Amino acid sequence: MKSQALLLLIFSTLVYLFASNTIAAETAATPEASTAKNTKHTSPEAVKQKLEATVLNQNLTLEKRIKALKNLLSDQMTSGKLPRTFCIWDPLGNNGPVAAAAKDQVLRSLHYGMQLSIEVFQDEESLVDKFITGDTCDAMLVRGTTAHRFNAFLATTEAPGALPDRQHLQLLSQLLTRPQLIEYMTDGPYVALGLVPVGSHYLYAESADLASVKAIQGNSVSVPASDTGVIRLIESAGGRARPGVLPAAVQTFTDNLSSMMIAPEIAYLTMATGRTGKNSRALKLPIAQSTLQLIGRTDRFPPGLAQILREDFLFKFNSYAQRLEQEQNNIPAQFWINPTTTDLKALEEFSQKIRIAMREEGYYNPVMLRLARKIRCRFNPDKKECSAQLE
Numbered sequence: 001m002k003s004q005a006l007l008l009l010i011f012s013t014l015v016y017l018f019a020s021n022t023i024a025a026e027t028a029a030t031p032e033a034s035t036a037k038n039t040k041h042t043s044p045e046a047v048k049q050k051l052e053a054t055v056l057n058q059n060l061t062l063e064k065r066i067k068a069l070k071n072l073l074s075d076q077m078t079s080g081k082l083p084r085t086f087c088i089w090d091p092l093g094n095n096g097p098v099a100a101a102a103k104d105q106v107l108r109s110l111h112y113g114m115q116l117s118i119e120v121f122q123d124e125e126s127l128v129d130k131f132i133t134g135d136t137c138d139a140m141l142v143r144g145t146t147a148h149r150f151n152a153f154l155a156t157t158e159a160p161g162a163l164p165d166r167q168h169l170q171l172l173s174q175l176l177t178r179p180q181l182i183e184y185m186t187d188g189p190y191v192a193l194g195l196v197p198v199g200s201h202y203l204y205a206e207s208a209d210l211a212s213v214k215a216i217q218g219n220s221v222s223v224p225a226s227d228t229g230v231i232r233l234i235e236s237a238g239g240r241a242r243p244g245v246l247p248a249a250v251q252t253f254t255d256n257l258s259s260m261m262i263a264p265e266i267a268y269l270t271m272a273t274g275r276t277g278k279n280s281r282a283l284k285l286p287i288a289q290s291t292l293q294l295i296g297r298t299d300r301f302p303p304g305l306a307q308i309l310r311e312d313f314l315f316k317f318n319s320y321a322q323r324l325e326q327e328q329n330n331i332p333a334q335f336w337i338n339p340t341t342t343d344l345k346a347l348e349e350f351s352q353k354i355r356i357a358m359r360e361e362g363y364y365n366p367v368m369l370r371l372a373r374k375i376r377c378r379f380n381p382d383k384k385e386c387s388a389q390l391e
Contacts, residue, residue, distance in 0.1 A: 048072065055304030056179050058311075066112045069304050073113070081115035084300060087137035089124045089146075089292070091247065091270045096120075097323060098266075098292065101196070102141065112308055125245065131295075139193060139296035143246075143264065145226040147192075147293040148363075153184040154192040156368035158201075159358070160229045160288045161351025168375050169197055169289050170317055175371065177311045182303060184367060191306050193294040194313025196320045199265030199328070200286035201230060204276070206259045211281040211337040213237060213346040215260070222253045222261040228363065230262050230288060232354045237346070247271060264290035269327050285339040285347060356390060366391075 042050075054060065054068035073082055086105070090096035099120045109116040121127035124142055131140040148155035154176075156162065163169045173195065175181065185192040205211040210219065217238030223230055225243035234241040242258050243249070246267055253261035254275040268282075294313070296306065339347075358364045369391045377386035385391070 052304055056182075056307055058177075058179070065308070069308060070113045072304060073302070077113065078115070080113070081110075082113050082305075083115045083117070084109075084138045085117045085119060085136060086139050086141060086294070087119045087121060087127050087131060088141040089122075089127050089143070090120055091122055091267070093122050094120050096270065097327070098141070098198075101320060101323065108312065112305075112312075134297065138300040139294055141196070141292050141294050143224075143226070144195065144289075144291040144293045145224065145228065147295050148226070148228075150190040150295045151185065151187050151192040151293075152363070153187070153365040153368050154195065154293055156365040157195065157291060157372070158227075158229065158288050159351075159355050159364050159369065159372070160201075160233050161348060162355060162369065162372040163289045164376065164379075165200075165286060166197055166289075166321060168372075168379065169291070170321075171375050171378070172371065173197075173314050173317055177307075177314050179307065182307065184365075185306065185310070186298060186303075189298050191296050191298045191301050193296045193301060193306055193309045195294070196292040196313065197317065197324065198290050198292055198320075199269075199324050200290050201227070201262055201264055201288040202268070203283040203285070203287060204253060204261045204263065204268060204272070205281055205283070206256065206277060207279045208281045208337055210260055211283040212340065213283070213285075213343045213350075219260050220258040222249045222258040222263070224249050224263060224267070227262070227288075229354055229358060232358065233287065233350050234262065236350045236354060262287055265324070265328075266290060269331075273331070280335070281337050282335060283339055283343065284336040285343055287347065352385065352390070359391070 051068045051072040055065050055072060057065065070077070076082055086102060088098055088102045090098035090102075093099065099118070102118050102120075106116045106118065119136065121130070124146055127137070127140055127142060128146065131137040144155050144158040157169065157172065163172060176185070176195075203211065203213070203216075205215065209215070216234060219239050220242050221234045221239045222242045222244070223234060224246045225231075226246075231241045231243060239260070242252060244252060246263070249261065249263060250267050250271045252258050253263075254272050256277070294309070301309070355364060355369055359366050359369055373385060373389070373391045377383060380386075
């Protein structure tokens with residue numbers, strides 16, 4: 001099958017990915033695509049194809065690839081720069097951690113010819129509306145579950161239990177830079193340009209005795225309305241999901257209108273820290289990965305530019321992760337409740353059933369789920385799912 005062959009090809013590159021500290025190494029055998037002298041009798045389409053092939057060739061230096069990219073997009077440039085606007089979500093606005101990280105990207109983008117402008121939104125839904133109209137935003141940085149409607153393949157990374165921790169997500173991020181996956185990164189008018197790790201979804205509770213998977217049964221649990229997989233998990237565990245837009249979901253928990261909350265870690269760190277009761281606790285068991293995903297308009301980010309951006313996001317993966325760790329270190333150790341064996345087993349069982357059901361419903365992407373299973377089995381090859389291969 002096509003997808004199985006693709007997966008084998010992808011995993012054959014892992015040794016190369018782990019060994020490489022830069023995007024690629026140069027191979028002198030490939031000619032430089034930007035040379036104009038020898039293209040005198042070559043059709044414009046052939047020149048374009050040669051430039052595109054150069055940009056996507058990870059065996060060339062980044063310098064040569066960027067030179068080809070600038071030649072390829074020269075007709076779209078103004079004063080030698082490609083103007084683009086990123087609209088980003090940060091619940092704390094211009095002074096928030098996401099905005100600060102995005103502004104760092106402005107200088108980096110100059111290296112590959114982009115004149116990047118940043119617009120910050122505190123209201124995620126307003127940002128999405130602005131992006132859809134196409135008037136202002138060439139790309140948007142939003143939560144993975146919010147990005148689902150634009151690229152289900154990348155958003156499936158946030159399926160409950162799909163990628164248990166950051167190491168699993170980092171390995172997947174390496175795979176996502178392979179050109180063989182380009183077809184999955186594009187969905188009609190939209191293209192996935194990369195992801196940023198922002199921790200995990202955790203279960204927060206008003207007291208230590210409620211910080212368990214079993215305690216969900218019969219309780220009201222606040223949850224962001226876009227986190228469809230987590231809502232299904234709450235219902236499967238016998239709880240009553242109380243969905244709302246992200247700020248409202250956090251506010252409901254901090255106002256003690258619900259006894260529990262499952263939300264992205266970034267939501268707790270930026271919106272709830274210091275406003276929960278002194279007895280509040282969190283179960284130290286990732287429910288799902290939490291990411292910010294950059295979605296662009298296909299007509300504004302052709303394959304070569306999109307590929308360079310995805311590789312740049314991988315290059316910065318550890319930097320983003322370290323920023324998050326600095327924030328996590330501010331949370332007192334006693335805030336966390338260690339999971340029991342019962343918690344681990346229950347979450348694993350609930351999560352797999354939800355992933356399979358939502359795959360059959362067409363919500364989760366089957367190729368991403370297979371990739372995630374193979375990554376889980378790389379870390380834990382003795383798991384039953386590795387031989388059963390239900391995903």
